[in-house]
Amino acid sequence: MSGRGPIMIVAGTRPEAIKLAPVFWSLDKLGIDYVFVWSGQHYDYEMSRIFFDQLGLPEPVIDLDVRSGSHVEQTARIMMGLEKAVEKYKPSIVVAQGDTNTVVATALTSTKMLVPFAHVEAGLRSWDRTMPEEINRIIADAIAEIHFAPTELSAINLMHEGIPLRKIHITGNTVVDVVYKYRDYVAKEGEKLLSELSLKPLSYVLVTVHRQENTDNPNRLENIVKALIEISKHYTIVFPAHPRTVNRLQSCGLWSSLASRKNIRILKPLGYFQFLGLLMKCLIVLTDSGGVQEEACTLKIPTLTLRYNTERPETVLVGINKVVGVEAQKIVDEALKTIDMKDTIVANTKSVQNPLGDGRAGERIGKILKEAVEQGIQVETIDSQEDPYITYAILENVFRSSNNSKELLRIGDIVAMYDNNGVAVADPSKARRIVIRLPRTETYKIEGTDQGSSHT
Ligand code: UD1
Numbered sequence: 265m266s267g268r269g270p271i272m273i274v275a276g277t278r279p280e281a282i283k284l285a286p287v288f289w290s291l292d293k294l295g296i297d298y299v300f301v302w303s304g305q306h307y308d309y310e311m312s313r314i315f316f317d318q319l320g321l322p323e324p325v326i327d328l329d330v331r332s333g334s335h336v337e338q339t340a341r342i343m344m345g346l347e348k349a350v351e352k353y354k355p356s357i358v359v360a361q362g363d364t365n366t367v368v369a370t371a372l373t374s375t376k377m378l379v380p381f382a383h384v385e386a387g388l389r390s391w392d393r394t395m396p397e398e399i400n401r402i403i404a405d406a407i408a409e410i411h412f413a414p415t416e417l418s419a420i421n422l423m424h425e426g427i428p429l430r431k432i433h434i435t436g437n438t439v440v441d442v443v444y445k446y447r448d449y450v451a452k453e454g455e456k457l458l459s460e461l462s463l464k465p466l467s468y469v470l471v472t473v474h475r476q477e478n479t480d481n482p483n484r485l486e487n488i489v490k491a492l493i494e495i496s497k498h499y500t501i502v503f504p505a506h507p508r509t510v511n512r513l514q515s516c517g518l519w520s521s522l523a524s525r526k527n528i529r530i531l532k533p534l535g536y537f538q539f540l541g542l543l544m545k546c547l548i549v550l551t552d553s554g555g556v557q558e559e560a561c562t563l564k565i566p567t568l569t570l571r572y573n574t575e576r577p578e579t580v581l582v583g584i585n586k587v588v589g590v591e592a593q594k595i596v597d598e599a600l601k602t603i604d605m606k607d608t609i610v611a612n613t614k615s616v617q618n619p620l621g622d623g624r625a626g627e628r629i630g631k632i633l634k635e636a637v638e639q640g641i642q643v644e645t646i647d648s649q650e651d652p653y654i655t656y657a658i659l660e661n662v663f664r665s666s667n668n669s670k671e672l673l674r675i676g677d678i679v680a681m682y683d684n685n686g687v688a689v690a691d692p693s694k695a696r697r698i699v700i701r702l703p704r705t706e707t708y709k710i711e712g713t714d715q716g717s718s719h720t
Pocket residue numbers: 277278279305306307308311332333363364365366396397474475476506507508509511
């Protein structure tokens with residue numbers, strides 16, 4: 265099925281529209297032929313088209329208009345629609361970003377139709393398999409032919425799930441490109457919105473909540489509401505609410521207790537420039553969003569993550585994000601403490617490099633996609649008539665010279681690398697010991713290594 269047709273980019277939710285924008289910009293710059301398919305998982309103007317308009321996305325060739333439904337319905341409808349689109353456009357590669365139902369449906373459809381799938385933001389893991397997003401990410405990564413890992417940690421996660429190094433590209437996160445491109449402009453947008461709301465910069469706490477494990481669990485949702493009410497006795501809360509959250513607050517009878525508070529400003533979902541503008545000017549942000557954790561880290565805004573885990577550990581390691589769970593009192597205590605310590609937290613991270621990227625992720629992704637198309641990438645297959653099965657071997661001190669690394673890459677696929685301390689790395693220059701996957705009958709001896717191995 266894989267042809268030499270255009271690259272097909274598939275998206276369907278707010279964060280995908282935002283985070284794929286730099287890939288579109290890059291493909292445009294490189295003059296590469298592509299088509300854009302929108303699944304329609306998000307469909308309200310302020311959850312979808314507003315981002316096309318603000319970030320300069322092209323008009324989709326198809327809007328599958330799948331809308332809401334159970335996970336199974338939504339995923340299945342996307343797959344059925346996408347199958348027709350792939351038949352029609354015969355893409356050379358299909359690209360999707362992130363961990364939504366749109367992404368898992370895209371990965372499955374494209375790979376089953378033998379079109380290579382490329383995953384932007386590959387390798388993130390929360391290690392929580394009750395999260396729909398974790399399942400979506402694991403499946404998409406397991407079958408992707410190209411993995412655009414935003415960080416070294418995400419690349420290491422992929423290798424430990426058996427993805428060979430040659431399929432992984434550490435690019436940085438595309439959201440950093442978007443933030444860097446617009447941060448000066450959105451600062452003005454933020455000020456405009458604040459004056460409309462009669463609020464001063466650095467006088468409010470910004471909140472976003474939409475994740476299934478928080479909104480669909482009435483106890484958790486009530487805890488969050490209690491915490492917000494308590495914090496609002498000290499600081500104004502600005503809460504642009506996801507439609508899912510509004511629905512659940514209403515059906516759980518929690519809406520009026522929140523909406524009636526003078527110091528809690530519930531807003532409709534905001535456009536990107538407005539939201540980022542508010543993020544830049546807030547005291548701290550309370551969120552369960554993935555993208556907001558990343559943007560806050562990039563802008564050095566102290567963040568409390570209202571979850572028990574995060575697939576963005578880099579933001580925690582850098583000291584700007586804290587995973588605080590969803591117990592009401594804990595949220596309140598942490599929020600008040602973090603506001604008090606804000607200057608110190610920000611000062612401590614001032615000189616630290618953004619762990620999520622340098623603003624050039626889209627550029628790198630565009631170039632790699634171009635090369636893959638030129639080289640005629642296919643879904644991987646193997647002819648094992650000569651070498652009937654595959655095994656794994658450990659080699660030590662392998663990258664002492666560049667010749668060694670070339671030789672190794674010829675022999676087998678690197679699926680793990682460890683440094684002098686035995687800690688996993690994704691950078692060959694730091695590797696002392698590697699695990700390779702190779703045909704069982706291959707005989708090899710690497711010159712200049714401590715250890716040659718031989719299998720017959
Ligand atoms: C989805 C993703 C989540 C991502 C989020 C980004 C999955 C499993 N979840 O969650 O990973 O973080 O998008 O925002 O793919 N709704 C509207 N209008 C819209 C869209 C949604 O009213 O335009 C309401 C509907 O009531 C719908 C609910 O929001 O049932 C949930 O929408 P859905 O796309 O299923 O999941 P999200 O919670 O948005």
